[in-house]
Amino acid sequence: MRLPQRQLAVLEAASATDERTIDEMATATGLKPETVVGAAFDLRDEGLLSLAERTVDTLDLTDEGRRYVDGGLPETRLYRAGLALDADESAVSMGEVIGEAGLEGPEVDIALSNFARKGLGSIDSGELRVDPDVDPDADPEAAALAALVEGDDPAADEAVLDQLDSRGLVDRAESVTRSATLTEDGVDALMTGVEATETVSELTPELLASGEWRDVEFSEYNVEADAPTARGGRKHVLRRTADRVKDVLVGMGFQEMEGPHADSDFWINDCLFMPQDHPARTHWDRFALDVDPMDRIPDELIARVEATHRDGWGVDGDGYHSPWSEEFAREVALRGHTTSLSMRYLSGIAGAELEPPQRYFSVEKVYRNDTLDPTHLLEFFQIEGWVMAEDLSVRDLMGTFEEFYRQFGITDIRFKPHYNPYTEPSFELFGEHPETGEEIEIGNSGVFREEVTGPLGVDCDVMAWGLALERLAMLTTGAEDIRDLHGTLADIDFLRNAEVSY
Amino acid sequence: MPVVDIDTDELRGLTGRTDTTDAEFEEDLFGLGLEFEGETDDGLLQFEFAPDRLDRLSVEGVARSLRYHYGDDRGVYVPETNDPEWTIEVDESVPDERPYVTGAVVRGADLDEGALESLIQLQEKLHATMGRGREKGAIGIHDLAMVKGAPLQEGSEPSITYRGVDPDGVSFVPLDANDELTPTEVLAEHDTGRTYADLVEGLDRHPAIYDELGLFSFPPVINGKRTEVTTGSRELLVELTGTDQWTIDRMCNIICYALSARGGTVEKVEVNYADGATHPSEYGAELVRPNFDTDEKAVKHDRIETLLGVDFEPEEVVDCFERAGLEASYTLDEDVTYEVEIPPYRVDVLHPLDLVDDVGRAYGFDNLEPRYPDVGTVGGRHERSRLEDAVRTSLVGLGFEDLLNFHMTSGTENYDRMRVEPGSSALGGGEPVEITEPYSEEYTQLRTWALPSLVMLLERNTHNAYPQDVAEVGFVAERDDAGDTNVAERRHVAGAVARRDASYEAAKGRLQAVCDDFGTDLETPRTEHPSFIDGRTATVVVDGDEVGVIGELHPAVLVEHDLEVPVAAFEFDLDALR
Known part of the structure; x- marks a missing residue:
């Protein structure tokens, strides 16, 4: 028969005739008591050992109890002080007796209440008398404490022990003592001989295949020790925020748009009824590209947009008193907002002509010549969304x-x-920061003007809004410098350690 | 956004609300869309607002808006004007680049220190906004007492002349100077002249305004010292020049309304464009200015109700219009339509919709109850967006850190440091899409490939622990003269394995896994690429198409980026996985 080393040791430490306690066997084998318990249970399951459990009530003195063994119970001290002041003959002021007894702090209350309980005397109008017939040396509580400190059985009534327990002078507890005896099988096994099984450090494919795993013992690990952190790859924290936004918008019935990053000013600005001399269209704010102007824009659409800029839209519409040139409209630049995509979709050039109702969104990159600082980059992601329906109101937008x-x-x-x-x-749009409670700008919104929708051939209402994704990410992740997140300045450790958002 | 500086004592005077505290004004102005920004060194309160209501660029206009807001004024107000005595003659010598002029005379204005400062501020703010930095419209205000009108003929009205002059042939004493300077000298030597020099430099003839005594204004640059307005000035001549008649006329109206609020009486002037001069075709060659005619637009009751989502009685709407400084009348027909009268200082009303917005503001947008629109649509992601996402998931599963890099870069990073020639056939060697006027050497073009961004990131992270396996699915672009926008935009998949034992095999193993994920077939025939080591470089061929490159980065590229570990990398077109 083969047994793991520790089980064999316990088996050999057990006896067929004498009950051996766990502690005894631990001493004999040099194993930890908990290891012996584990091994003993395994041996019992094998039928080699029988285990007996005994529950013992234990009584231990508390610190307070120990103090009273030496100094006497407070009520007894009070009684003796009363005797010394002749309170057995006439009443003595309580303060005097307490002073004589040397009682202080909480001991005073303890002494007084137990004095009364035990009938050691009487207290009336602040004066104390003691009963001369009491024998202060025959107090059962004091006797029980004295026995306990000697390690003797207190041999006291249950009532006295309860009293000591409720006074907090003793701790009562139960303890289980296990002891083992060899069974007949156990004796037989030892007689025929038991060998210790091998201890292995690794579970190998060979052990599994051969079935030898049944006969080996695995060496123990320190399971509390630190292990080197495993590093997998992670999706970029800003992509995660974008995913979350996309999830929400898809859930709200929005379809995703896509389209060119480099686009004509026509789609980026002219369709949006931005006058060509608008300050945001100067070279300071946009990234113009050195490619040829864009040819393929429907002529009719250009004509309608130009006419709207010059003369307005509708009977009572007025145009801008600003220059408008088709040449400028055809120039190609990096989009300053993804509203260029909205224009392409609304015009029908991005796919089918759209009939209301529609909801569309994008979370895509835009380019603006801004000053780089912790909250601004030259490239950032814009969340753009719009709803097209008949008779939309400002209230629908708000909702x-x-x-x-x-x-x-x-x-x-x-x-x-x-x-x-x-x-x-x-x-x-302003909202409350979820953590700081500060009021912060969280987006820009509105109902597209008829000067925008009309030339595109849309004759119902379209409400739209835009917001920087980085702004939302900073709000929801607590990042303080956007440059840690985005671009080649990013710190790989920051990306590895950024808390996952979901 | 424009900022207006307000002296609240002036505001108390102009609104007649002597007991209103600064804090109460701040609150009321927030309601009008003017947000408190801070205080100037002189203790004026600064308010920022959106650039639609440019009539609020001075304390006078802000006070007018407040009076409407408080209900102290209602409806449209148009100041009385006197008939013209003065004429502005426009000579045919006026430069074509700045053909238009307008103006007004204001008499009896009470200009104390504060009012004068407010006037100067208004002028500067109008220059910055509607005037587009004085190019589109520039204002000159003069002490009329110092102007000697030249009658065109015996007994006729006094006149001044707008003309073009030889910039070296005349001279005058400009403001803030003591010597006579020619226009050329002003542009070269005078502070204000240098600031605005680019507006007139290169013109054969420079714009100038003359009276009988000579040149007294050099628009759009500077006025002459002779006619300088002081606190003693009671009679003012306002002149504006520019590239658009409507714009300068409206700027003139805003100035006249402000001066009228200071007790001035507006007197019209005649503007006569000479036969050879360019005149505004929509208004003719003979104008009387300022033009305080009101505009009218028709607004449908139904449109107000649907756009604001509120049911109104017509009287309520009329009340809102009046509290917005407008006047409205309607007839009770089947569908109610309002004829709305718009005062001549408004420059932002282009469409009846703008008047609906005015009703909304007067009613109070805060009073609207939000509701979720009862409109059913089906949501979904775009196909490419789903593909990008799936590839990112594959890469992350292979242990790559997902990156997000800038699309703008420099030629140095994109080509030189990777040893790639622009215009070569190697991956990344495409013709750059360059930014016409780059602001920084770091961002001069769009990246033609993604690997340089990954290597730059590795360069910045040499202090961090290895392995550093990084990847990006991102935008790249190159010139494409045959394309729609003449820019070919693509998405590339790039991955780099940076570690002590990085090898071709490590990169290929990962690339193979990605291709397997998408059910595509990978081949890697040998090739050469200047960024990679010869003999350890292959073309990425997916389903028979050459779509990218894979290999071990050349030691010269590694050393250039201060990298002390080998890097194996690949990059290919995302569409190959479709």
């Missing part, structure tokens, strides 16, 4: 955006009337 931001824990949205050349009415 849609409240729902969107609620998904990110941003509530109490405030709509501040604003001005954009391409929407009317327009609103800046």
Whole structure:
């Protein structure tokens, strides 16, 4: 027969005739008591050992109990002090007796209540008398404490022990003592001889295949020790935020748009009814590209957009008093906003002509010549979304955006009337920072002007909004410098350690 | 966004609200869309606002808006004007680049220190906004007492002349100077002249305004010292020149309204464009200015209700219009339509929709109850967006850290440091799409491939632990004269394995896994690429198409990027996995 080393040791330490306790066997084998317990249970399961359990009540003195063994119970001290002051003959002021007894702090209350309970005397109007018939040396509580400190059986009534327990002078507990005896099988096994099994450090394919795993013992590990952290790859933290936004918008019924990053000013600005001399269209703000102008724009659309810029849209519409040149409209630049995609989709050039109702979105990169700082980059992601339907109202706009931001824990949205050349009415959206509670700008929104939708051939309402994804990411991840996240300055450790958002 | 500086004592005077505190004004102005920004060194309060209501660029206009807001004023206000005595003659010598002029005379204005400063501020803010940095419209205000009108003939009205002059042939004493300077000298030597020099430099003739005594204004650059306005000035001549008649007329209106609020009486002037001069075709050659005619637009009741989502009684709408400084009348027909009268200082009303917005503001957008629109649509992701995402998931599963790099880069990073020649056939060697006027040497073009971004990131992270396996699915672009936008935009998949034992095999094993994930067939025939070691470089061929490159990065590229570990990498076109 083969047994693991530790089971064999325990088996050999057991006796067929004498019960051996776990502690005894631990001493005999040099194993830890918990290892012996484990081995003993395994041996019992094998039928080699029988285990007996005994439950013992234990009584231990508390620190307070120990103090009273030496100094006497407070009530007894009070009684003796009363005797010394002749309180057995006439009443003595309580303060005097307490002083004589040397009682202080909580001991005073303890002494007084137990004095009364045990009938050692009487207290009336602040004066104390002691009963001369009491024998202060025959107190059963004191006797039980004295016995306990000697390690003797207190031999006291259950009531006295309960009293000591409730006074907090003793701790009562139960302890289980296990002891083992060899069974007949155990004796037989030892007689025929038991060998210790091998201890292995690794479970190998060979051990598994041969079945030898049954006969080996695995060496123990320090399971609390640190292990080197495993590093897998992770999706970029900003991509995760984008994914979350996409999830929310798809859930709200929005279809995703895509389209060119480099586009004509026509799609980027002219369709949006941005006058060509608008300050945002100067070379300071845009990234113009050195490629040829864009030829393929439907002529009719160009004509309608130009006419709208010059003369306005509709009977009572007025145009801008700004220059408009087709040449400028055809110039190619990096888009400053993804509203160029919205224009392409609304015009029908990106796919099919759209009939209301529609919802569309994109979370894509835009390019603006801004000053680089912790919250601004030259390239950032813009969340863009719009809803096309008959008779949309400002209230629908408010309701849609409240729902969107609620998904990110941003509530109490405030709509501040604003001005954009391409929407009317327009609103800046403000919300409460989920952590700091500060009021912060979280987007820009509005209903597209008829000067925008009309030339594109859309004759119902379209409400739209935009927001920088980085702004939302900083709000929801707590990142403080956007440059840690985005671009070749990124710190790989920052990306590895950034908390996962979901 | 424009900022207006407000002296709240002036505001109390102009609104008649003497007991209103600064804090109360701040709150009321927020309601009008003017947001408190801070204080100037002189203790004026600064308010920022969206650039639609340019009539609020001075304390006078802000006070007018507040009076409407408080209900102290209602409807449209148009100041009384007197008939013209003065004429502005426009000579045919006026430069074509700045053909238009307008103006007004204002008498009896009470200009104390504060009012004068406010006037100067208004002028500067109008220059910055509507005037597009004085190019589109520039304002000159003069002490009329110092202008000697030259009657065109005996007994006729006094006149001044707008003409073009030889920039070296005349001279005058400009503001903030003591000597006579020619226009050329002003542009070269005078502070203000240097600031605005680019607006007139290169013109054969420079714009100038003359009275009988000579040149007294050099628009759009500077006025002459002789006619300088001071706190003693009671009679003012306002002149504006520019490239658009409507724009300068409206700027003139805003100035006249402000001066009228200071007690001035506006007197019209005649503007006569000479036969040979360019005149504004829509208004003719003989104008009387300022033009305080109101505009009218028709707004449908139904449109107001649907856009704001509120049911209104017509009286409520009329009330809102009046509190917005407009006037409205309607007839009670089947569908109610309002005829709305718009005052001549408004420059932002292009469409009836703008008037609906005014109703909304007067009603209070805060009073609208949000509702989720009852419109059903089906959502979904774009196919390419799903593909990019699936590839990222594969790469991340292979242990790559997903990166997000800039699309703009420099030729140095994109080509030189990778040893690639622009215009070569190697991957990454495409013709660059360059930024016409780059602001920084670091961002001069779009990246033609993604690997340089990955290597730059490794360069920045040499202090961090290895292995560093990084990947990106991202945008690249190159010139393509046959394309729609003349820019070919693509998505590339790039991966780099940076570690002590990085090898061709390590990169290929991962590339193979990605190709397997998408059910595509990978072959890697030998090739050469300047960024990689010869003999350890292959073309990435997916399903028979050459779509990228794979190999061990050349030691010269590694050393160039301060890398002390080998790097094996691949890059190929995302579409290959479709």
